[in-house]
Amino acid sequence: MKVAIVGGTGAFGRALAKRLHETGKDEILVGSRDAERAQATAAELGIAGGRNQDIVAEADLVVLAVKSDATLETGRELAAAIGTTPVLCVASDLRFAKDGVLPGRHQGSLAEEVARIVRGPVASGLQSFAAANLVEGDPGDALICGGQDRAKELSLELAGRLADRAIDVGPLENSRALEGMTAVILNVNKRYKAHAGIRLTGLP
C-alpha cells in the first residue's frame, strides 16, 4: 500500500518510514510542513518525500505522526487534502506535570477528535512503540483500535509488518486507554532508563 507519513521528519515518523521501507512491502512517502526538510529525510532513507498536503493526496493510508500537541491543528489543515482516505493516528494526549507524565483529557482522546475533523475513517495505534525499538529491537505488540472499517483494516495490515503480533483492541474509543498508557510507559522509561513496550498475555 502507499503510506503517507505526515510529520515523517520526526523521531517516530522517520523510524516508521525506515522500518516499513526495509520490509519492502509498501511505498512510503515522508511528509513535512517544509518541502526541503521532507526531501532531506526522504533522501537519507532512499524514498520519496514532499509537503504534507501533497503526499496525503496520493496515499492509501495516512499516518498522522506530527508531535502530539499539533495533531488536531494538522488534521484541520490537511482535512481537505486527506479527503476520505483512511487515517492512522499514533498520537497521545498527555500532560507533563512535576511528579510525572499524566493522561491528558478526562474524557475522549486525540484520535476521536481527529475522527470528527477528517471525512474518512480513523484508526488509532502504535502508541506503545518506542521509536528506538522500531529501528532495532523489539517494539512489543502492535495495538490498534478503530471502527470496523478500512482504516483499522489497513492499520492492522501495516502494524503486522512492524511487530510479531498486530492486535485489534476494539473501537476507536479505546484510544483513550492506548493514549493514557503512553503516560504509564513514559514514566516507566524515565524511572528505569528504558524503552518499554507492551505485550499482552493469554492470547492464542
Ligand SMILES: NC(=O)c1ccc[n+]([C@@H]2O[C@H](COP(=O)([O-])OP(=O)(O)OC[C@H]3O[C@@H](n4cnc5c(N)ncnc54)[C@H](OP(=O)(O)O)[C@@H]3O)[C@@H](O)[C@H]2O)c1
Ligand atoms: N517518539 C516516540 O517514540 C513515539 C512512540 C509512539 C508514538 N509516538 C507519537 O508519534 C508522534 C510524533 O512523535 P515524535 O516523537 O516523532 O515527535 P517530534 O519529533 O517532536 O515531531 C514530529 C514532527 O512533527 C512536526 N511538527 C512539529 N511541530 C508541528 C506543528 N506545530 N504543526 C505541524 N507539524 C509539526 C515536525 O515536522 P516538520 O517540522 O518537518 O513539519 C516534526 O518533525 C506523536 O504523536 C507521538 O506521541 C511517538
